[in-house]
């Protein structure tokens with residue numbers, strides 16, 4: 766069995782309900798891809814992004830053996846989201862503050878109420894790419910698990926790796942500009958990564974049980 770599959774098997778034991786579904790074969794994902802804002806980058810959403818909802822990881826072209834460091838790191842990253850979804854505030858806080866724009870939908874039906882309808886419409890302002898501190902927190906946790914893999918395999922925390930993560934994820938449009946400040950995010954991500962790598966028991970802060978860590982160390 767490949768290292769990736771071994772890790773997947775161990776993760777499934779640790780995270781109840783964890784499963785991998787091929788994105789193209791999922792009616793649910795195809796439906797989501799036609800909704801705004803996904804509609805505008807539909808092809809990329811379906812073919813270039815792994816999406817985790819609850820404990821299901823929707824993977825474009827499900828890898829056969831989950832082998833290779835990058836694939837394993839994706840698996841570890843998404844497994845943190847799957848584990849964190851047990852937190853009742855995870856989904857809502859992940860989408861905050863943009864989720865507040867939903868409140869304006871009620872205003873559309875109540876616009877005749879006059880001023881209250883207009884105030885409701887004001888919630889549309891939350892659709893803008895405002896900083897999303899909770900999304901930053903959840904993504905930093907997931908990246909910390911990847912950094913733990915780097916640390917075990919290559920023995921580094923990763924200055925360039927962290928900088929690239931911030932460029933590609935935290936301040937990019939891919940994650941709707943969840944952070945506006947490079948240096949502040951760098952400090953935070955570094956803190957999370959060092960915490961994941963430095964503690965004696967990483968399972969205290971990550972779903973990084975010893976079985977998974979032992980397989981990574983092999």
Ligand SMILES: [Zn+2]
Pocket residue numbers: 842846904907
């Ligand atoms: Zn993520």
